[in-house]
Amino acid sequence: MAVKRVPDGFHRVTPHLTVKNAAQMIEFYKKAFGAVEKGRAPGPDGKTIMHAAIQIGDSIVFLNDEFPEMGAFSPVTTKSGSTVTIHLYVEDADKQFQQAVAAGAEVVMPIGDQFWGDRYGMVKDPSGHTWSIGSHMEDLSPDQIKERMGKAMCG
Numbered sequence: 001m002a003v004k005r006v007p008d009g010f011h012r013v014t015p016h017l018t019v020k021n022a023a024q025m026i027e028f029y030k031k032a033f034g035a036v037e038k039g040r041a042p043g044p045d046g047k048t049i050m051h052a053a054i055q056i057g058d059s060i061v062f063l064n065d066e067f068p069e070m071g072a073f074s075p076v077t078t079k080s081g082s083t084v085t086i087h088l089y090v091e092d093a094d095k096q097f098q099q100a101v102a103a104g105a106e107v108v109m110p111i112g113d114q115f116w117g118d119r120y121g122m123v124k125d126p127s128g129h130t131w132s133i134g135s136h137m138e139d140l141s142p143d144q145i146k147e148r149m150g151k152a153m154c155g
Contacts, residue, residue, distance in 0.1 A: 009060060015086050016062040018072040019127035022049035025063060028126055029054055032103035033088065033096070035061075043067070056088065075128030085122065085130040093119040093135035100125075100133065115148035116140065 006012060019025040022040075026049075029035035033056045040052035048065040055061075066073050075082040090096045097111045100123045108130060111121030117138035124130050140148070 009055075011059060014060050014062055015084070016064075017127070017129055018066055018074050019063050019129070020066055020074045020076045021127075022052055022063055022065040025125070025127050026052060026054060028103055029056070029061075032100040032105055032123075032125070033131075034099075057090070061086070076126075082124075082129045085132050087132045087134065089134055089136065091135060093121065093133050097121045097123065097133050100131065105131070113137065115152040116145050 017025075026035070026037055026040075030037070035054040035056045038053040038055055038060065041050045042048065043050040043065060048067075050064055050067075052063050053060055054063065064072065066077060088096065094111055101107060105123035105125055107121070108124050109120075109122040109132075111119065111133070114120045114134075117136060117140045118134040119137050120132060120134040122130055122132045
C-alpha cells in the first residue's frame with residue numbers, strides 16, 4: 001500500500017505557529033476556538049513542546065514552543081508582531097468572536113458586516129498571532145463588491 005503524501009485529515013496548507021508557552025496556548029485555543037488536541041511531543045527538557053497538533057473544525061494547526069537555537073521565536077518575544085493572519089470561517093462569527101475574546105484574545109478589528117459580504121472581525125491571541133473570524137453572509141458579484149468597497153472606503 002502506498003503512503004499518502006498528504007495524510008488523511010490534512011489540507012494542502014497547514015499553519016505552523018511558534019508560541020510562548022505552548023501548553024497554555026493549547027488550552028487557550030481550546031477555549032477560544034473549540035480546538036481539539038491531536039497530539040504533542042515534548043522537547044528535550046521534558047517541559048517544552050517540540051511539536052503539537054490541534055484541530056479546529058476540519059483543519060489542523062501545528063504549534064511549538066520557542067526554540068531560539070533553531071530560530072523559532074513567537075511574535076511576543078520578538079515584539080515584531082505577526083506577519084500572518086489565520087482565517088476561520090464559522091457558522092456564527094459573532095458567537096466565535098465573543099468566545100475568543102472571553103478566552104483572553106485582544107480585539108484587533110471589531111466584528112461587523114463587511115463590504116465583501118462577510119460578517120468579520122479580527123483578534124490577537126496571547127502569543128501575538130492574529131486570527132480573523134468570519135461568516136459568509138451574502139454572495140456578491142465583483143461589481144457589487146467594488147461598489148460597496150468604494151462606499152466603505154470613501155465614507
